[in-house]
Amino acid sequence: MLCVVGTVPTENFPLVEGEVKLIGDQLQIGTSTIAINRGTPALLAAAVKTADVLGQPSPYAYLVGDTGTGKGSRRLYVHLTEVLPQTSFQTITFHYLQPLIPWHKRLQNAIGAMTHRPRPIADAGYMYMAKMSGAAADYDLFTPDVGELAFLADEEAPHPFYTRGFILHEDNRVPDLITRAYKHRNAARYLLIKGEKDHLADASGILESIDSPMEEALEAIGGTGDTLTGLVSVLIDGGMAINEAAVAAMRTNRLAGRYARPTPATQVIDIIGHIPQAYRDLFGTG
Amino acid sequence: MALFDFFKGKKEQREVPSPGVQGESPASDDQGRGILVFENTSEVIRAETLLKGQGWEIRVMGPPPEIRQGCDLVIEFPLIEQLNILRTLEGEGLPPLKTVPVTSPLLQPVDIFQVKDFGGYLMVRAANMKLTVDKKTNNIVNVSGGGCPDVPYLAASMVGRTLADAPSPREIGHTLCGYALQLAYEEIKRQCYV
Numbered sequence: 001m002l003c004v005v006g007t008v009p010t011e012n013f014p015l016v017e018g019e020v021k022l023i024g025d026q027l028q029i030g031t032s033t034i035a036i037n038r039g040t041p042a043l044l045a046a047a048v049k050t051a052d053v054l055g056q057p058s059p060y061a062y063l064v065g066d067t068g069t070g071k072g073s074r075r076l077y078v079h080l081t082e083v084l085p086q087t088s089f090q091t092i093t094f095h096y097l098q099p100l101i102p103w104h105k106r107l108q109n110a111i112g113a114m115t116h117r118p119r120p121i122a123d124a125g126y127m128y129m130a131k132m133s134g135a136a137a138d139y140d141l142f143t144p145d146v147g148e149l150a151f152l153a154d155e156e157a158p159h160p161f162y163t164r165g166f167i168l169h170e171d172n173r174v175p176d177l178i179t180r181a182y183k184h185r186n187a188a189r190y191l192l193i194k195g196e197k198d199h200l201a202d203a204s205g206i207l208e209s210i211d212s213p214m215e216e217a218l219e220a221i222g223g224t225g226d227t228l229t230g231l232v233s234v235l236i237d238g239g240m241a242i243n244e245a246a247v248a249a250m251r252t253n254r255l256a257g258r259y260a261r262p263t264p265a266t267q268v269i270d271i272i273g274h275i276p277q278a279y280r281d282l283f284g285t286g
Numbered sequence: 287m288a289l290f291d292f293f294k295g296k297k298e299q300r301e302v303p304s305p306g307v308q309g310e311s312p313a314s315d316d317q318g319r320g321i322l323v324f325e326n327t328s329e330v331i332r333a334e335t336l337l338k339g340q341g342w343e344i345r346v347m348g349p350p351p352e353i354r355q356g357c358d359l360v361i362e363f364p365l366i367e368q369l370n371i372l373r374t375l376e377g378e379g380l381p382p383l384k385t386v387p388v389t390s391p392l393l394q395p396v397d398i399f400q401v402k403d404f405g406g407y408l409m410v411r412a413a414n415m416k417l418t419v420d421k422k423t424n425n426i427v428n429v430s431g432g433g434c435p436d437v438p439y440l441a442a443s444m445v446g447r448t449l450a451d452a453p454s455p456r457e458i459g460h461t462l463c464g465y466a467l468q469l470a471y472e473e474i475k476r477q478c479y480v
Contacts, residue, residue: 068436
């Protein structure tokens with residue numbers, strides 16, 4: 001089963017865990033409902049839609065409210081260190097969480113205490129924390145955009161906010177950034193790089209690039225990276241090899257974007273609704 | 287001069303690669319510099335505003351590795367003024383967690399912007415954050431990128447409002463991603479109001 005760990009942008013949202021359902025245009029977990037917008041809710045909505053197409057169980061989520069103070073993330077970290085060792089998730093995707101370095105090692109220990117090693121995936125704040133902690137190589141997949149790839153490539157930067165200018169300017173030279181990220185052990189086993197062109201890479205360099213269909217507006221739409229992370233997480237959890245899952249996710253996300261006929265003002269929820277059709281049109285499942 | 291005014295001054299250099307060495311602040315040549323460490327980024331912003339408002343020569347920088355927590359900023363200050371500065375902060379209920387001498391170069395925040403014109407929309411990227419507005423109405427139509435948990439909150443608070451009406455990330459953000467969005471917000475305002 002896929003586990004997703006993240007936050008909801010409401011300070012008083014309680015710490016909840018459970019299987020996530022999609023009811024109309026809201027997510028439901030236990031008795032709590034969540035509006036679908038960018039961030040972890042967008043990831044989960046895409047994951048629920050994808051799991052539904054594939055006939056897989058809905059993802060199990062650990063969520064907490066956090067608007068950037070880090071209080072919610074801390075509570076969630078405490079909870080996870082207690083409960084994760086008793087779980088048996090196949091895949092765990094960590095998402096929008098406050099990077100708090102001391103907690104990373106504790107969570108790594110909790111995951112290490114699980115009976116079977118899950119496939120760890122990190123995006124957003126948790127990916128920053130994994131890199132800052134020097135533990136990037138422990139992950140199976142990171143899903144950075146090009147700006148975040150520059151951060152991974154900068155061995156000095158503890159956060160994208162501090163990425164050095166001469167590296168930021170290399171964003172048209174993705175292969176160089178990939179090489180640099182792996183050279184300093186700041187990349188996961190695979191990188192799924194989201195951008196105008198999506199790339200799958202590993203330590204040997206770019207394995208696959210997808211640039212079709214091309215919808216320039218998607219770059220401006222908040223949450224399109226989150227949907228891609230949700231897609232790839234479900235596909236990996238379903239047993240697909242990571243490299244195959246990444247390519248399928250990139251193609252599906254781009255096609256769903258095309259179906260939404262996007263402008264830079266389009267909201268991610270308008271794209272999520274097209275994921276099932278895009279997946280079926282590409283792969284015929286369902 | 288607040289942090290973002292400082293960045294505004296640096297904007298003249300945008301699209302120009304920085305020298306590649308961080309921490310080469312004018313103050314870093316001095317031996318007697320210290321850093322003030324606070325509980326969170328919001329306190330750093332408040333302290334910065336207070337100290338600069340009183341004319342202290344300080345800079346907001348990245349913390350050295352030995353005290354790094356994750357998503358943080360520190361204030362660099364002249365050590366010789368430590369007692370006065372601490373008195374000022376304590377007087378305003380903003381005592382730092384600790385004060386540490388600077389022993390190695392500090393990280394410098396990003397100062398490069400990338401601008402993309404979609405025709406009817408303009409997008410500005412600062413570090414990992416992107417802000418897009420409708421050029422005709424100045425409505426904020428999207429916020430993307432980032433990874434700290436205030437990003438979805440900032441997006442929910444800003445999208446659908448005009449640049450004039452929306453709260454600034456500085457007012458309601460708490461993290462370095464919020465800072466980066468503030469930079470994009472200031473740059474896009476500069477572009478739209480010119």
